[in-house]
Amino acid sequence: MRTTQVARSADGGQALVVNGAKVSFDDLKVTALAPGGWLRPAGSPLTVFAHRGASSAAPENTLVSDEIARRGGAEWIENDVQPSKDGVPYVLHDDTVDRTTNGKGAIRDLTSTQLDALDAGSWFGPVYAGTRVPTLAAQLEDLRTRGGNLLLEIKGKHSREEVARIVKEVRDHQMTGRVFVQSFEVDALRHTRELAPELPLGLLRGDLDADPVAVAKELGLSAYNPSDGGLAARPNAVKDLHAAGVAVNVWTVDSAARWKALEAAGVDGVITNRPAELAGWNSAWLQGATPAPPAAPTVAITSPAAGAALDRAQRPVAAVRAAGADTVRLTLDGQELAAGTAIDTTALALGRHTLRAEATGPGGRAESTAEFTVAATPTGLASLVLTSGADRNAVATLTVMLGQGQGQYRPLAQWADNQAGRGLQADRARLIAADARALEAAARG
Incomplete structure (x- = not known):
């Protein structure tokens, strides 16, 4: 047997069970899981995580938005992964496909064949018509060949088997060194650590835990990723987590004023819908300048x-x-x-x-x-009559009345009142009557 990897146990140990057979080892390399490797070095800019790709510029969670984010300077693409009915991991944020495709239904109720047929671009703009919902495999292959790293969010509750399928895709595409797994679901992170302890883990939180450091240690986290609002309530948590070797990446922040505040607070990365703007802000920060705030629209x-x-x-x-x-x-x-x-x-x-x-x-x-x-005008009143939807004979009669001059405004208004809700839609009848009476009043002087 030849192998290029030996699985670790949940606590990081490695072993090869051979059941009494004679085994020889050759050219064995063990890579340590270095703690603290995700902290931002002093003098380095914020890490740019493109939230669902460049989601402010292109349809979210598509290979198009990934490409735009990559070209804009994002080091990492953030995604959301959920399985289809037949167990294939897809990149989709919502529980259903309703908002971001031309389809309907929960992703877990749709097969991969059904998902592959959906248009995931037209909702954002006609130029993106025909864009597809990518599988995780397609996204990993795109990143592997074109460049970039993946902040992979396991979206919602996942069984151990579903997490195992995600891990398999990452390994099959030789992306274990370029994937960081995060989730709101603690069980999903535990499954990941058991199945692939080489993958770094991040816990997503809206509000901070009472003791983020204790939670990070218990789950074996490399990063603790709170919301901007959650961290703003307890900014000192950054120092505590850093002291424990745990990085802090904040979501989802699109304001230059908040980027500045988060950089000053010492966070390591920012998840943003505006990756190109944050990359530009970082460039100005590296040059020692105070990045100019974006111009007001x-x-x-x-x-x-x-x-x-x-x-x-x-x-x-x-x-x-x-x-x-x-x-x-x-x-x-x-x-x-x-x-x-x-x-x-x-x-x-x-x-x-x-x-x-x-x-x-x-x-x-x-x-x-x-x-x-x-304003009421004879021409405008004629337009009201001609587009009223009344029967042809009535329209012809009214047109003749209008041609006879201002003396016909009162009978025309009375006709409209009588026809309201009968031969004429009530709203249109009221408008015709109002215009006719306004013209009659103007004629009287």
């Missing part, structure tokens, strides 16, 4: 113009101009509206309306508003 509504007076025949396109923003949210009178949408003035009441744009980015938040009015 700007946003302006370009259409319709503030103060515009519109009638029903106009369909202005809602348009904004933004800089330094990752997301722009547009609302009309409090209702969501996609940029580039033509505003349907035939559905708006007469009077003032407010278009509001909110932009968010690394540098904060910006807001812009534009108020416009919808």
Whole structure:
């Protein structure tokens, strides 16, 4: 028998059981599990962990987001691993595929064949259509051949057999030296240590344990990975954990102000949705400069113009101009509206309306508003009638009435009142009646 590895026991011991046979050993190499090897050396920058890849720039937990993170300077890719119905480990954060694919259902209820057919990119943007949910094997192979390390989160409860499948994938791809396993689930970490004590372990926590050092020692942790809020409540825990040889990596932090505070607190790494920005911040920090905070985003509504007076025949396109923003949210009178949408003035009441744009980015938040009015005009009233959905004869009659001039506004309003909820949708009937009465009042002077 030839072997390239001998499994360790749960306490780190190594043995080869031969049941009385004669055994010879040749060229045997034993690598010690060095404590404290994950602490950030003095003068070194924060380790960049790309949260689900470059998840602010591409569909999370895909090989595309991994590639963007790698090019942006991330040393580590952070992922989430869960099994399919037939036991294949996949890279997916949620319990279901609903949010990040075009499919429906719990990942544990879907086979690998079903998962392989899903589109995991279109939800983020049309350019990513056809992106697939990667298997752990595919991600490991991509990292092995293209470069990078993996902070592998075992997501949710896993049986020993499910953890064993994950360990097998890591070993089969010769990635044991480039994978760090973390989880919120203590049992998953215990299974990992039993099956592969060569893999470093990190415990994820929202709030800190009463004694993080004791927990770290009991589980054999190389890192204790708390939330930013949890650590902010007890920053002195960093020193205690470091004294025990345990690294501290904080999740999920996207603010330059917090990066600065965490670096000063001595943490070892940061899990972030903005790996390229953190890598850039690190570069400035290494040069002795105070990294400039990201510029505040700007946003302006370009259409319709503030103060515009519109009638029903106009369909202005809602348009904004933004800089330094990752997301722009547009609302009309409090209702969501996609940029580039033509505003349907035939559905708006007469009077003032407010278009509001909110932009968010690394540098904060910006807001812009534009108020416009919808006014009654003969052309606009005609547009209301023509698009009312009333039967053809009624529309023809009303059009003739409009052509006869202002004396027909009152009977037209009365007709709309009578038809509301019958031959005409109630909302449209109210708008026609309101516009007709407004025009009648204007004509009277």
